[in-house]
Structure formats: structure tokens, C-alpha cells
Amino acid sequence: MTDKQAGATVPKAQSIANEVRRRIVEREWSQGDRIPDEADLATEFDAARATVNKALQLLADEGLLDRRRRAGTRVTVNPVRKATFSIPVVREQVEQAGMAYSHRVVAQRRSPIPAEIANRLDLPEGRILVHLRAVHYGDGLPFQLEDRWINPQAAPGLEQADFRHLNANEWLVRNAPYLRAELTFSAENADRRDARLLQTRQGQALLILHRTTWNDLGPITTVRVAFRPGHRVSTESGHDRSS
Amino acid sequence: MTDKQAGATVPKAQSIANEVRRRIVEREWSQGDRIPDEADLATEFDAARATVNKALQLLADEGLLDRRRRAGTRVTVNPVRKATFSIPVVREQVEQAGMAYSHRVVAQRRSPIPAEIANRLDLPEGRILVHLRAVHYGDGLPFQLEDRWINPQAAPGLEQADFRHLNANEWLVRNAPYLRAELTFSAENADRRDARLLQTRQGQALLILHRTTWNDLGPITTVRVAFRPGHRVSTESGHDRSS
DNA sequence: GTGTCGATTATGTTTAGACTTATCTCACAG
């Protein structure tokens, strides 16, 4: 009685989730309330318990419901809502904005890692890794600045790669899938080098993204990305069209 | 044959997902490859097809697999990995860092919205909303600065709320669940007011978070949060302990 | 070669039923 318009049929689990979500948003069931158990909802919606389970799991993943065995399901009191960002490959990002992509490798060499990087990667200071700095352009204007360290031990085949043609980001994405990643956003004032490479002034506020990835061989790479001034990274956490 | 050590039993779907993930990361199955179909995997892992389905759905949600009816399941060529941030309530954020939380309302009044806000909220310019500015402190030092507009029409009960005691963030979280949210990170140089309220210098790079939320009555609130210098927002996208 | 159409197939979704497991409840003993 909620979804299921003409066009595409909405899966039952979805429409149950939508209806429950509506009841929460409209405060028919308010914060902390215990909601009917799966069996009851299954009866109400004329569905199997597994289907109701799927719907409620979904809402629990969204952070709207708290579920505990035996204790039942309650509406989350203090929803710590989650936001999902998809971090695309630079080139696609640029091209999606309708600009022509190009990139330039500023420096590429093997070099002992400084303390800060060693710390981020959990490797001993002074270990030799591949250090790479590159600028990515959209329509000839700087789009982002990349300062990357790559661990050859976790990225087999690295020696053959030539980053002047294929950018490092894409090579890694295609050749070294990761198991774990850590992302951090921060803001920094552009230093002299940032300013020069991004063609902006020193002191300009820059959005910085640090990303480190690991696989089962150890850390793969850590990178500091400085976006061009004014760049925004956004997400939309919505649901499907409901009722 | 992968998980299932002594202690807690790992759900079968999980351990199948782990094993498939391992095969992908170790390139037994590489980018673009078609992997065995659900029925075959069900046989291999001695599970029901539904269980395999659940495992593969999980990996598809992670962005590791591409699944299409009839066409089968393939390893994603260009994994656009997703990062999930949980944006907690300020007070909890401060307290989790082991600091004492306090906040101060700098301004609170009903006021016509300027063009920029009207645009963000999809409301006509000049509409009267509640405008609120507040500073949140940790151990007496500025932690973040909040500049918020609230739409009373979408937040029933707002009139009674007194934000000098309970902060707006928490009142909204508890009283106006949202259906859709939009988050944007950016960086700005602190203007004179930012600098004064955050006790820093003008021009300091600040990490800015814009958040707007909607429910079925329309836009609820939009807020610009300026974090104290050096603040980082991070996420860790990992999986469970596998094999 | 090109296009159409129908059979085939892999995934999508649901169902009913069973068993497992955490934990809440309550009665009873101390």
C-alpha cells in the first residue's frame, strides 16, 4: 500500500523498508521506541519473515534502527548517519566535468621515506620507496596535485610501469586492489610549492585528501592530494523514491 | 575452508565473501574476468545459492564485483571504491576526544534568507527562517563553528526549543529525522569573524562542511560547519578479519 | 552482412521452514 506504482515493480523488501522509514520520519514510531517484531511485521505486510528481515537490516545499516537479538528492534536514539563518498579516478572526475584531461609528472624517484610517511605506512623510517609527484589538469588548468609514495613490495609489476603515460592512480587501481583504505580530509594553507603547481597564491586554503591503502602484502601507497582552490567533495545520501 | 576458527563462528555468507575477496585481491580472478556463477560457487562452498547470493551482493556493494542478470558476475574493472564517513553529533565528537564539551549561541533570530541559502534549500529568497550561529568548545577551546538556518515548517516543535541549553544539532537529530542529506567538504580561508570565533588568525585554512537535510515536508536545515584549524575528518574502509 | 525473435540462462527476489544464539524475564534459593 506504499509503493508499487505502474512502471517498475519495487521489490517487496524495499517497499517495506520505505514504509518503516516513513513511520519513523513521521514519528509514528519515535526515537527509542520498540517496533513490532519481524513476525508481526511479516503478517502485517503479508511477507515472509526473511523479507522483513532484509528490510530491517537495510534500515539498520542506514543507522535508523538498532537491532539486538531477543531485545527486539528499536528506533535509534541518536542516529549517527553515514555518508558515503565515492572517490573516482582523477581522470574520470575531470572528464565528467566536461574538461580535457592531462597530467604531468613533476618528479619520480626512489627515495628513503621521511618519518611522517613511515608513520602513516607503518614502515621503518628510511626504507626506500617510490616517490612520485604529479599535477592533473582539466582543460590545461591545474585540477589537483598529487604527492605519492608507493611500496614496490606490495605492488608487483611496479617496475615496468611508466607513469608519464598512464597515471599512477589508474595503474594502482587496476593492478593493486586493496583490502583496507584510510581516507582523511583536512585543510591546509598552500605552501610555496603547492601555490606554484596549482597556479594560485601562497596561503590559499586547499582541501587536502590523504589516502593510504593496504593489501595482504603490507601498505601499498599513501598519497596527499591537494585540490584546486574552491573544489568541493560532496555526497548525497538519499534513498529511493518512496511512497 | 577459509574462516571458522575456534572462537566466534563466522557466518557462512561472510566467509564466502572473504574467500572471493581474497581471490580477487590475489588476482586469481583479475579485473574484468567473469567469475563462476552462483550455482557453481554454491556447490564449491557447499552452501545454498541464496547464501552465495548474499555474499556476492555484499562484494558488489563494496564495488568489487559487477553483476548483471544473465551476463553473470565480473570483477570490476575500475573499482570506484566508496568511503563511508560517520558524522557524529558534535558533543560526542568532543567528548570522545576526552575533552569537556560546552557551547555558546552567538546569535539566534528569525531572518529572511539570502540568495545563497535560498538556493541551497530550494526556497524562495527572502523567506523567513531561523538563523543560528554557535561555537562549540572542547576544554574551553573552540572546536567548531556552526552557522545554521532552520526551516520551522519542516521541524515541528522548533518554537519551544531553547538552543542555549540543548544544542541545535542534537535537537534536530532527535526531533527531525531526515530522509535525504547532502554533505560537502571544502576549504576556506578564515574571514575576520571565523578567525575571531575560532581564536585563530585571518586567512587560516579551515575545513568546511556544508550539510543540508530534507524530509517530506521540505528542507529542514542547512548548516556550514567550520572546524578548528588542523581538524581532520577520516574514515577507514576495511573489512573484517578474513582467512 | 543485418535484423528480428524466441529460447536459454544467470541473477533477483521471495517463501516457508528450521535451527542457532543472545539476552531478557521471572521464579526460586539464599
Added chain:
DNA sequence: CTGTGAGATAAGTCTAAACATAATCGACAC
């Protein structure tokens, strides 16, 4: 009143089976 233990209960997981649906593939006609 406090602790303990048995029982009940709600979610967690899995299974086997069925039907739905999107796409692919191949046969056939042109």
C-alpha cells in the same frame, strides 16, 4: 534484597525451491 538458573523470545542465519526478469545467443529470414 541479591544472585542464579531455566525458559521463553526475537533476531541471525541458512536451506531448498520456486518464479521473475533482463540479456545474451543463436537460428532464421531478408
